[in-house]
Amino acid sequence: xxxxxxxxxxxxxxxxxxxxxxxxxxxxxxxxxxxxxxxxxxxxxxxxxxxxxxxxxxxxxxxxxxxxxxxxxxxxxxxxxxxxxxxxxxxxxxxxxxxxxxxxxxxxxxxxxxxxxxxxxxxxxxxxxxxxxxxxxxxxxxxxxxxxxxxxxxxxxxxxxxxxxxxxxxxxxxxxxxxxxx
Numbered sequence: 001x002x003x004x005x006x007x008x009x010x011x012x013x014x015x016x017x018x019x020x021x022x023x024x025x026x027x028x029x030x031x032x033x034x035x036x037x038x039x040x041x042x043x044x045x046x047x048x049x050x051x052x053x054x055x056x057x058x059x060x061x062x063x064x065x066x067x068x069x070x071x072x073x074x075x076x077x078x079x080x081x082x083x084x085x086x087x088x089x090x091x092x093x094x095x096x097x098x099x100x101x102x103x104x105x106x107x108x109x110x111x112x113x114x115x116x117x118x119x120x121x122x123x124x125x126x127x128x129x130x131x132x133x134x135x136x137x138x139x140x141x142x143x144x145x146x147x148x149x150x151x152x153x154x155x156x157x158x159x160x161x162x163x164x165x166x167x168x169x170x171x172x173x174x175x176x177x178x179x180x181x182x
Contacts, residue, residue, distance in 0.1 A: 018071065018073075018131070018146070018148050019073065019093060019096055019097075019133060019144075019146045020092075020096065021073070021075055021093070021144070022089075022090075022092045022093065024089055024092075025075055025077075025089065025090075025144075028077045028084070028085050028089060028142070029077065031077075031079060031084045031085070032077040032078055032079055032084070033078055033079060033080050034076075034077070034078035035076070035077055035078075036074055036075070036076035036143075037074070037075055037076075038072060038073065038074035039071075039073055040071060040072045040073070041070070041071050042069070042070045042071060042149075045066055045069055045070075045071065045072060046066070048066075049062075049063050049066040049067075052066075065151065065155050068149050068150030068151065069147060069148065069149035069150070069151065070148045070149040071146075071147070071148040071149065072145075072146075072147050072148075073144075073145070073146040073147075073148075074143070074144070074145050074146075075142075075143070075144045076141070076142070076143040076144070077141065077142045077143075078140065078141050079140045079141065080140070081140065082114075082139040082140055083139075084140075085142055087137075089142075090135065090137070090142065090144070093135070093144060094135070097118075097120045097133060097135075101122055102120045102121070102122050102131075102133070103120065103121055103122075103123065104118055104119070104120050105119050105120065105121055106118065106119035107119075113138075113139075114138060114139040115136075115137075115138045115139075116135075116136070116137040116138070117134070117135065117136050117137070118134070118135045118137075119132070119133070119134050120132070120133040120134075120135075128150060129150055129151055130148070130149065130150065131146070131147060131148050131149070131151070132145075132146075132147045132151050133145065133146045133147070
C-alpha cells in the first residue's frame with residue numbers, strides 16, 4: 001500500500017503540468033479552415049523520435065530533447081475571418097496556467113495587430129523544468145502548444161517544425177515582433 005501511495009505522489013507533479021484541453025475547442029474545428037491536432041504521449045513520442053536521423057545535426061538535437069519529454073500536445077486553428085473564436089474559448093486553459101504550478105515568462109500583447117503570445121513554464125520543487133506551454137492568440141489563428149517533461153524554454157526553437165509544433169521565434173517575441181517565424 002505504501003508503494004501505491006508513493007507512486008501516486010510521484011505522478012502528481014507530472015499530472016499537474018499536463019493541460020486539459022476544453023471540449024469547446026473541438027467546436028472551433030468546424031469554423032476553422034485549417035486544424036492541427038497533435039497528441040503524442042511518451043510512448044508515441046519515443047516511437048516518432050526513432051524516425052529522426054542521428055546523422056543530421058538538427059534532427060539529432062531534436063531527438064536528444066525528446067528523450068526527456070512525456071508528451072507533446074498541439075491544437076491550432078486557422079480561420080478565414082476574425083471573431084471566429086472568443087477569449088472564453090481558452091479561459092479554462094488560462095485558468096490552469098496559474099502559480100504555483102506555472103509561471104509566465106513571456107507575455108506580448110499588441111493592440112494594433114491583435115497578435116498575442118504567452119509562454120509559461122512549470123518548475124518542480126527541485127528547480128527542474130517539467131513543462132512548457134505556449135499560447136499564440138491572433139485575430140485569425142489560435143495555437144496552444146503544451147509540452148510535458150524536461151524542457152528548457154530556449155529549446156523550443158529546436159522543436160519548432162517537428163511533431164506538429166509551429167516554429168516560434170522566442171527571441172522575436174521579446175522584441176515585440178510576430179510570435180511565429182514566417
